Amino acid sequence: MTNTPQRRTRQRAAVAEVLAKLEEFRTAQDIHDLLRRRGDSIGLATVYRTLQSLAETGEADVVRTPDGQSAYRGCGQAAHHHHHLICRRCGTTVEFEMDGMEALVESLARRHRFTDVGHELELFGLCASCAVREES
Amino acid sequence: MTNTPQRRTRQRAAVAEVLAKLEEFRTAQDIHDLLRRRGDSIGLATVYRTLQSLAETGEADVVRTPDGQSAYRGCGQAAHHHHHLICRRCGTTVEFEMDGMEALVESLARRHRFTDVGHELELFGLCASCAVREES
DNA sequence: CTGTATGCAAACATTTTGCATAAGC
DNA sequence: GCTTATGCAAAATGTTTGCATACAG
Numbered sequence: 001m002t003n004t005p006q007r008r009t010r011q012r013a014a015v016a017e018v019l020a021k022l023e024e025f026r027t028a029q030d031i032h033d034l035l036r037r038r039g040d041s042i043g044l045a046t047v048y049r050t051l052q053s054l055a056e057t058g059e060a061d062v063v064r065t066p067d068g069q070s071a072y073r074g075c076g077q078a079a080h081h082h083h084h085l086i087c088r089r090c091g092t093t094v095e096f097e098m099d100g101m102e103a104l105v106e107s108l109a110r111r112h113r114f115t116d117v118g119h120e121l122e123l124f125g126l127c128a129s130c131a132v133r134e135e136s
Numbered sequence: 137m138t139n140t141p142q143r144r145t146r147q148r149a150a151v152a153e154v155l156a157k158l159e160e161f162r163t164a165q166d167i168h169d170l171l172r173r174r175g176d177s178i179g180l181a182t183v184y185r186t187l188q189s190l191a192e193t194g195e196a197d198v199v200r201t202p203d204g205q206s207a208y209r210g211c212g213q214a215a216h217h218h219h220h221l222i223c224r225r226c227g228t229t230v231e232f233e234m235d236g237m238e239a240l241v242e243s244l245a246r247r248h249r250f251t252d253v254g255h256e257l258e259l260f261g262l263c264a265s266c267a268v269r270e271e272s
Numbered sequence: 273c274t275g276t277a278t279g280c281a282a283a284c285a286t287t288t289t290g291c292a293t294a295a296g297c
Numbered sequence: 298g299c300t301t302a303t304g305c306a307a308a309a310t311g312t313t314t315g316c317a318t319a320c321a322g
Contacts, residue, residue: 043304064200112230117261125253179279
């Protein structure tokens with residue numbers, strides 16, 4: 001299986017550029033909107049195709065939002081690498097860091113001969129206010 | 137917001153029953169198939185509605201599969217609570233346990249006044265064979 | 273009886289694909 | 298020039314919803 005050589009196109013560059021300055025995960029459609037608003041003319045399908053291809057080569061990370069969309073972020077953007085604690089009722093999100101993780105994931109990956117393992121940890125629970133509201 | 141009182145219907149019971157004996161997360165459509173194969177006549181929409189309602193009341197846990205489907209499992213089934221290490225290229229999945237997690241999640245939840253916090257941790261990486269294949 | 277749950281089909285939202293055209297190499 | 302990438306619109310996929318009917322309480 002030979003490495004598919006990608007062509008340098010205006011669109012691909014644009015997607016890569018936007019992706020590179022994204023701090024957070026953004027939906028394919030979000031990215032399409034961003035590009036359009038920036039003045040780049042690009043088709044939605046192309047955005048999808050490009051993001052997919054970038055994800056395959058590891059240049060982008062992907063996660064799934066709780067409502068079922070794919071969200072992308074430039075690889076390496078995981079600057080302060082925080083995770084999310086999300087209320088499954090009202091959607092309130094708290095960012096947090098988890099120091100142990102890095103090491104845990106590392107050793108785990110090594111044990112199973114996996115490389116390049118990313119960890120996007122999303123915890124879903126019930127926030128304080130919603131917990132109150134749920135007391136029947 | 138009063139607790140919506142659910143009616144005991146044959147369909148709801150059937151879904152709950154299947155869910156109760158599920159060890160792993162299953163897609164709504166999977167569950168629909170299982171029910172049909174078991175001889176229960178039930179509509180797909182009903183399965184979706186029931187699963188959603190069970191998830192809202194906390195009787196079922198939900199996760200998103202990497203390909204964008206919702207997968208359900210009876211709450212409390214988290215018996216040996218393992219996680220998944222998934223190859224983002226070939227899809228190979230390795231189950232693993234992570235002892236530290238329970239405690240970490242617990243303290244984190246408490247710190248932010250969240251309750252009922254579940255942790256489904258899915259790690260995506262590159263398995264040994266795919267890593268080799270990717271050496272360009 | 274009253275009203276919620278079901279089933280079906282149609283509606284939806286997101287993502288993928290076919291195909292003709294444009295553009296990289 | 299040959300071949301891959303793009304754009305558009307149409308198709309596919311997974312899920313939700315409207316509405317008439319069935320059935321639980």
